[in-house]
Amino acid sequence: MKKKFKFRFTRRAFAYPYMIFLIVFVVVPLVIILINAFLDDANKFTFQNFVEFFTDAGGGLTVLGNSLIIGLVTTLICLAIGYPVAYLLAKYHANSRVFVLLFILPMWVNFLIRTLSTKAIFMAMDVELGMGTVLFGMVYNYLPYMILPLHTTLCSIDHSYIEAAEDLGADKMTVFLKTVLPLSVPGIVSGITMTFIPAISTFAISEILSSSKIFLFGDAINMHFSKTTNSFGVGSVMSLVMLVLVVVANVIVNLTSKDEEAASVL
């Protein structure tokens, strides 16, 4: 007996358009990248692209290292700034709507416009464009992505835990370290992923805020794909490396936050 595929108009049918979209614009491009990574200029099978990238012939590994470090530092700064902000916003929840809005407002401005304006401000202030300005731009752009998940998690903490801790005689510091901080870990993890992953693949921010002097991994991929011809191979290898990093980051997130809560935030 063979089962015949029959199209039934069930609720599931509403998901088909998006499934098709996913296949065409996510799965197919990934397969193309995978194929390209193994092709040379004459479209023949080769490992040369990998060799070139992993032997650091064009400085690709150095660029990756720099990007990882800058991404890490951006994330740490975002966390250091974002956590107190999210904490305060959550603490004064009732009248903080306006403040939350103030933090989200910049996100509604297109990030290219924001970054170009930042550059203009730096130029007007005679600040030399370089690593510092790039880092500033990254923190400025990715801060909301850190604050929002933190804010959500901190708001959802049941206040009775804190009261219980206080009742049991814990001082403010201990209340924070023993209840709030552990309970907000899912938010921290999701904030870190939401900041770190885009931060290591950024290219427009570094391009604008350093006049293209600071060359990051995203810039390198961009260069291999757009400014030159026939360099899709190495570019694809770089993209694959990027993809692996994303997957690794996700695995780490899933390992550290087995809570259902964390999954729901993610």
Next chain:
Amino acid sequence: MKKFLSLLAILLLVCLFGTLLTACKEEEKDSLVIYNWADYIFDDKLTDFKQYYRDVTGKNIDITYVTFDTNETMLTRLTKGDSNVDVVCPSEYAIQKLIESDMLLPMYYFDDDGSNEGKKFTEDFGSDIDREKYVHNSGNVEQGIIDKVSDAFGNIEITAQGGNKGKTVSMVDYFVPYMYGTLGILYNKYAFMEAEIYDAELLNRANWGILFNDNGNGELLSEKLTGNILMKDSIRDSYAATVFYLLESGALEGLTDENGVAYKDMPVGELINTVDDQLLDKVKEALTDQKAQLFGYEVDFGKDDLLSGNAMVDLAWSGDAMYAVEESWNDELEDYELAYYVPHSTGNIWFDGWVVPKTCNPAHLAAVKLFINYLNRPDVAAANLYEIGYSSAVKSEAIKSDDDARAVLAENYVVYAPELWDVTDENGDPIPQDECDFASWEEFELYFFHNSYVDDDGETVSYDEISDSNWRYPFESAALNADNYRNIDSLGVMRDFGAQNKAVVTAWNYTRSAGVNALPLLGYTALAVAVVVGLVYVIILVKRARSHKVKLRDRE
């Protein structure tokens, strides 16, 4: 942004073809699809061409005009093979690639005598074309350009599979030049004066070294230049400029290529196409060292940075430079702030030309050829010359001797020449001679074609002995000004990097990534984290100790 634009262009293209296909069936009109650079034609000339087409063939024509922003976008579009465009205007190295892939139809514009296997440029013209009214304009094209192209691209081997594989052909048979330009140095004149380097002798000695802050003797040209140099974010142009710099600064002294030919003995055209590993290493080294002197790399923000004082000098193409210079008029200084300089002994020259892809609609071929030929009419060339700012492939004598062409220029540049046009403003009121930008055609001709004027003593002098801001007809100005002397032989045409492309991309990637070290950043952050964690720990310890004390005291 470019990506977005190209995406938009592709979308438009798709839409246009869609409508075109349906439109064709309905109307009895000829049609033509032109694929050109953005802002690369005087728009009215498309309408005028329709009129001309009606005159010559008695039929109406629909023109679909689509644009691209880089040769690479265009190549991708064409190599996909579904592009229904009839005529394209790529740069010389892109044409080389297209010929190698056997994707172009030969046109034989310059030998229309049937000597090429009996094929003629005009062979596709049907009976409805009025031969009396058709004038073959190939004679208007500057011979120097045709010679340059024959030298650089005379023997292109078709590498694509198929019947023509292995055949060697000349680019001249395939293309009709449209515009050309040079690579040079765009700089802020007043910033140079302030840095006290606005001096003909100094700059001529520094040459391409200006971009590397090298005065030609291996010393800094000016400390003020450090951190104020822009470089083009383009492999080809940066490569060319660096090779010239290496040659001029003597870094290639004693070095030879694998055949034992000294680099410095090669003609410029050969040198920039000799992309061997040794030279590439040298270029890589120079570009990496240059980073310490740079403000940054630019794609299209260079002009703004130069005008706002963020940077002092940039690598630029002549047309972009011309546009930037014209935009830089400063009312207070009563002068252009920016100026353009092409080093005298070496340089790069490039061409854009019209080609016909094999995928074009055969029924449109006659229209294509009429269009290409039409663009070489002096008055049309003059209008495009005015609009685009690059140098037209139509030679200056053809423009100077054609009344229509002179009228076009006189009107657009507001020249007091009643013999050519009626010298009126937009309201139809006559403009008096002293309000015109140029008092006579002679004065304009000296400026426009020779970058010179007649001084009070009646001597013809150059506007500025350093600046070559007027580079519309570089070889004409050279002929008239000893100060600006350079000759076309000193300019090389660059071919595609070919098999070395990958090596060049790798070198460029290396250069761009060099000099950036994020490790200290990691160190500082680790330090900061350690300090914060330490502080928190200390606070906790202190608090614990205190509460412990309290507890002890309570117990006592």
